[in-house]
Amino acid sequence: MKRPLAFVAITKHGVHMVRRLQEQLEQADVYYMDKFARGDEAARSIVLFQGSVKHILPDLFRRYDGIVLFISLGAVVRMIAPILQDKKTDPAVVVVDDKGKFAISVLSGHLGGANELAKRVAAQVGATPVITTASDVQQTIAVDLFGRSFGWEIESFAKATPVSAAVVNEERVAVIQESGEPYWWDYDRPLPDHIRVVDSCAEADQAKFDAALVVTHRLLDEQEEQRYLHNGVLYRPKVLVLGIGCNKGTSAEEIEHVIVQTLNEQRFSLRSVRNVATIDLKKEEPGLLSVCKKYGWRLDTYTPDELNTVTLPDPSPTVYRYTGAYGVSEPAALLSAGATEWLLTKKKAGNVTISIAQVPFPSVKEVIRR
Structure with missing residues (x-):
């Protein structure tokens, strides 16, 4: 996994700034030329290097989400040009001049977060952040960051x-x-x-x-x-909440199949699922946990008493006999979403029962002012 930040310096003044930044910003690694060694680098986990910084840049690009270079802008542009890959994967790159006057967002300003990184670094060293992205300058919607x-x-x-x-x-x-x-x-x-x-x-x-x-x-x-x-x-x-009930031992494959099939039937996007909800009796159900892990979904669980606070159109005495709740998927979906009605009340398929609720928000026109 990548680490968040790397600070790199090749001058005496740059070394002074990166050492100070290491104390101020967590999860940041520091690199500078060995001729500026002060003897405490090993204790501070500072990496010393010899020769041109361009030789270590490809490795830094692979290892870090953000790189702050205390080097001239022109030199940085020439060094990083051969190793650029894609705006969705390249790290954020920020350049700070040798006097710490400007922190310039150079690469991956939006998706990589270089614009925000430039502001953070500028605040710490007393520099002026330089942001040239049109949407930021014009204070309008940034399409690649929207939402x-x-x-x-x-x-x-x-x-x-x-x-x-x-x-x-x-x-x-x-x-x-x-x-x-x-x-x-x-x-x-x-x-x-x-x-x-x-x-x-x-x-x-x-x-x-x-x-x-x-x-x-x-x-x-x-x-x-x-x-x-x-x-x-x-x-x-992320607005869809899936209420799920299932028999003990139901496989992850069956649960996933029911979810995907049901969303397609309802014409809803799998990408819009926020989380799954169920009864607390199922909080350790292997198949359910496996599906949630695969998609990165949170699992909300509720006690029978909590589920029974929701009025159901078709309460089930059978479900109550086994769980203490008159329903599982329907009330769990509503409680987790904070909703008052379902997009899908209930569908039973094999060993799985599924309900869908939508997280409510005000109309965008009620919130956005002209």
Whole structure:
């Protein structure tokens, strides 16, 4: 696994700054030239190197999420150019000048976090952060970071670049948000006039726009994909809660099959599942735990008394006889989601029962101000 940060210096002043930063920022490794050794490097886990820093950069790129280089910008650009791979995998790179006046975001400003890293380093050394990303400078939507703080997933990066261009060039942009957190506009100014927010694809159908940001847990049909994604980006908010009941010893394969099949039947995205919920009797069920681990889903569990606080349309005396609860999947889904109704009340398939609820949020139009 990669470590978070590496600080690299090749000058006397740079060494002074990286040693100080090591004390201020946790989980950071320090590298500098051996001719500046002070004798305490081993005790402080500082790595000394000889020769040109370009020889260690390929290894640093593989090992770290962020690299702060106390080297001139031009030299850094020439050294990293041959080892760049992809914006989704390259680490954040920040350059700090020898006097500590500027902390410059150089590479992976958004996805890699170099913009935020430049601000953090600048605050520690008393420098001015230099951010040149258009969306940051203009204080508008960053397409590749949209919803990231809430855990949203981008379905595809294919149109991220032209959609980003549409946003910063003030072309007509539709934000179509059917679900998920509506609190994504955090600038202290109104949403720009060229960005229109709507609650559904149906509402957007009559609108004219050059690019679209679509936020939904639904699987789009072919016509919707053609209309909204020909120059659009699709985001999957984490809003679905799966209530699961299963017989003892039910295999992970069967549970997973029921989940995937049911979501497809309901036209919901697997990427929008936030977590699974069940009765506390099942908190150690191997098959259920295995599925949750595979997808990185949290497992919420409830006691029979907690489950029985939910009024069910069809309470089961049989389930009550074995568990003490009149239902498992339906009440667990509602309690975990904080919802009052189901997207799918209950479906039984083999050894598995599944219910689906949606995490409720206010309408985006109620939250975003003009």
